[in-house]
Amino acid sequence: MKAAVLPIVHAPAVVDRGLQLDAALAERWLINFLRDEMIVRRGIRNAIVGVSGGVDSAVVTYLCAKALGPENVYGVRMPYSTSSDESFRHGGLVIGNTRVHDIVVNISDAVDGYLHYEPDASQTRRGNVMARQRMIVLFDQSAKYDGLPVGTGNKSERLLGYFTWHADDSPPINPIGDLFKTQVWQLARHLGVPKEIVDKPATADLIRGQTDEEDLGITYARSDRILALMLMGYGEEDMIARGFSPADVALVMRKVNATHWKRHLPTTAVVSTTAINEFYLRPVDY
Amino acid sequence: MKSRPKKRKALRRAPTRQTKAGRGGARTLGIIPRPSGDGSRRGSAQRQTVNLALVQFAPSKGRVDLNFERIEQVFAALRHDKEGFPSVVVFPEASLSGYFVEGGIAEVALKAGNVLKRLSNAAHRACGPNHASFDVIVGFYEDDGGKLYNSALYATLGERPVIRHVHRKLFLPTYGVFDEERFVSRGRTIEAFDSQHGRVAILICEDACHSVAVTIAALRGAQILYIPSASPGRGLEDAEPANVRMWRDIMRVAAAEHGIFIAYAGLVGFEGGKGFTGASRLMGPFGDLRIEAPFDGAAIVRTTISLQDVNIARAALPALGDLESNLAEITAMFEKEALSRPSRTKSTISK
Numbered sequence: 001m002k003a004a005v006l007p008i009v010h011a012p013a014v015v016d017r018g019l020q021l022d023a024a025l026a027e028r029w030l031i032n033f034l035r036d037e038m039i040v041r042r043g044i045r046n047a048i049v050g051v052s053g054g055v056d057s058a059v060v061t062y063l064c065a066k067a068l069g070p071e072n073v074y075g076v077r078m079p080y081s082t083s084s085d086e087s088f089r090h091g092g093l094v095i096g097n098t099r100v101h102d103i104v105v106n107i108s109d110a111v112d113g114y115l116h117y118e119p120d121a122s123q124t125r126r127g128n129v130m131a132r133q134r135m136i137v138l139f140d141q142s143a144k145y146d147g148l149p150v151g152t153g154n155k156s157e158r159l160l161g162y163f164t165w166h167a168d169d170s171p172p173i174n175p176i177g178d179l180f181k182t183q184v185w186q187l188a189r190h191l192g193v194p195k196e197i198v199d200k201p202a203t204a205d206l207i208r209g210q211t212d213e214e215d216l217g218i219t220y221a222r223s224d225r226i227l228a229l230m231l232m233g234y235g236e237e238d239m240i241a242r243g244f245s246p247a248d249v250a251l252v253m254r255k256v257n258a259t260h261w262k263r264h265l266p267t268t269a270v271v272s273t274t275a276i277n278e279f280y281l282r283p284v285d286y
Numbered sequence: 287m288k289s290r291p292k293k294r295k296a297l298r299r300a301p302t303r304q305t306k307a308g309r310g311g312a313r314t315l316g317i318i319p320r321p322s323g324d325g326s327r328r329g330s331a332q333r334q335t336v337n338l339a340l341v342q343f344a345p346s347k348g349r350v351d352l353n354f355e356r357i358e359q360v361f362a363a364l365r366h367d368k369e370g371f372p373s374v375v376v377f378p379e380a381s382l383s384g385y386f387v388e389g390g391i392a393e394v395a396l397k398a399g400n401v402l403k404r405l406s407n408a409a410h411r412a413c414g415p416n417h418a419s420f421d422v423i424v425g426f427y428e429d430d431g432g433k434l435y436n437s438a439l440y441a442t443l444g445e446r447p448v449i450r451h452v453h454r455k456l457f458l459p460t461y462g463v464f465d466e467e468r469f470v471s472r473g474r475t476i477e478a479f480d481s482q483h484g485r486v487a488i489l490i491c492e493d494a495c496h497s498v499a500v501t502i503a504a505l506r507g508a509q510i511l512y513i514p515s516a517s518p519g520r521g522l523e524d525a526e527p528a529n530v531r532m533w534r535d536i537m538r539v540a541a542a543e544h545g546i547f548i549a550y551a552g553l554v555g556f557e558g559g560k561g562f563t564g565a566s567r568l569m570g571p572f573g574d575l576r577i578e579a580p581f582d583g584a585a586i587v588r589t590t591i592s593l594q595d596v597n598i599a600r601a602a603l604p605a606l607g608d609l610e611s612n613l614a615e616i617t618a619m620f621e622k623e624a625l626s627r628p629s630r631t632k633s634t635i636s637k
Contacts, residue, residue, distance in 0.1 A: 022525055025522050025526065
């Protein structure tokens with residue numbers, strides 16, 4: 001007698017949902033966020049966005065234009081003498097497509113004015129001075145236009161510590177800070193950010209020819225998957241069992257673990273029972 | 287060892303207590319048989335309808351006066367609604383202050399009596415001094431002699447305003463973005479009580495994520511469970527936030543299992559980057575979604591329910607009755623375990 005044949009159904013052993021994003025929902029969510037945090041909570045209608053020509057600031061500009069109306073958004077391009085022409089041109093493309101205000105502030109004189117006294121400053125120090133100078137400009141422009149600087153840092157670079165402390169992370173609100181870089185790319189395509197901006201290699205453009213992935217030593221496609229698993233609570237062995245190389249896993253975890261301090265406010269010596277944010281606890285919108 | 291006979295007695299006495307409750311609203315702790323099992327509840331009471339309004343809005347953070355004004359505006363809007371004024375108006379968790387208040391809770395917390403007085407004043411101003419009575423449920427931070435709770439009050443507003451019940455949240459989340467137990471104390475009881483509009487119970491947000499809490503409310507005879515909530519949205523993988531889907535699933539299963547109406551009212555708006563998902567909804571006792579608001583934006587959703595559906599649902603799927611049949615054994619099982627724990631400790635110590 002023949003044995004009855006039963007259908008065998010195979011399901012994937014592991015489903016990675018950490019990076020999945022419904023871009024339409026994310027757009028709606030982040031527009032609500034901008035309106036609530038700016039207009040409802042703070043009574044501010046104008047946004048000041050540093051437009052670098054990269055995908056992060058492009059996405060934030062598109063979102064701000066949709067949330068607040070382009071007439072209430074100021075796109076600020078801040079080239080330095082060594083910045084690439086392509087970045088400047090791509091920034092202009094974003095500003096043109098979204099019809100936000102176009103402001104250009106060249107930071108070369110301000111940066112060089114300080115570095116004149118520090119001729120031996122390393123490339124890293126020079127890059128940090130540029131990043132912090134850009135924040136000086138954005139905050140000053142926010143006073144000029146009665147607006148709020150809006151952050152453009154993504155979750156990947158925040159986790160990897162790939163940003164200048166008290167510079168890129170300074171704006172009081174950030175719509176994309178909980179989106180991994182690969183999710184920002186996905187959202188950018190959904191929002192209609194030009195392909196040439198989405199598809200080009202990500203760069204901080206602080207040094208000529210620099211790219212994020214070369215600096216980090218790993219692609220965002222790989223590091224984001226590792227980061228997502230790590231945040232879900234999986235350990236090194238789990239990730240290696242999923243096919244990631246031990247070197248990649250170690251690299252990502254080392255970067256995260258070495259930069260927790262960058263994701264916090266300055267450490268204050270607690271000497272009382274009323275120390276701010278230790279004992280005296282009030283939420284940011286209280 | 288003394289506590290054991292007492293507990294058993296409470297279980298046996300429960301049907302008597304239910305009869306008392308049916309007559310006039312005693313607040314009991316006993317287990318109440320489902321209404322359909324009690325002949326005294328048959329007839330017009332079973333066919334009673336309740337017109338509900340579930341309100342979702344974003345309170346102004348820490349501004350209690352302003353939030354009472356918002357409640358007054360809701361009453362005024364409902365007064366002019368074509369459907370007429372509802373029997374019961376449900377507001378979300380922490381409606382008078384916003385949810386994330388941290389150490390500011392002591393500054394925004396109110397005594398329940400004070401909330402009643404101010405709700406009553408709001409109703410008078412919005413609906414006129416001689417308005418018909420209606421019931422209201424409001425989530426707020428409660429100050430009870432310096433002890434702070436995350437509470438929800440059930441009151442009847444009208445000629446003689448009265449508090450029917452104050453539920454204090456039992457399950458205080460302390461994971462992820464939550465840190466409630468750092469700032470407020472735990473409630474201790476889950477009660478059902480009689481209102482003008484059926485026998486009801488209240489659970490606040492995470493309370494209702496524990497199926498045992500809904501079970502207790504149903505065992506105590508609740509026909510309608512009210513859930514004021516504040517659920518921060520997270521998980522944008524699919525077309526709606528994951529927590530909206532989770533709440534709908536929780537409510538559908540709980541409502542169908544116990545044959546109970548579940549009315550949920552959620553905060554909306556962003557607080558410090560965390561966006562609450564309203565999706566205020568009414569789930570019928572067959573696990574049937576009757577109405578649901580969008581997850582974002584202020585809204586009032588309204589619907590009318592018939593309490594008779596509770597009886598019909600419980601007859602069609604007698605899971606609650608079956609649970610009651612087995613409850614004595616289940617309870618005894620837990621009691622036995624509980625009693626054995628201290629004795630083990632004792633014997634360890636004596637050695």
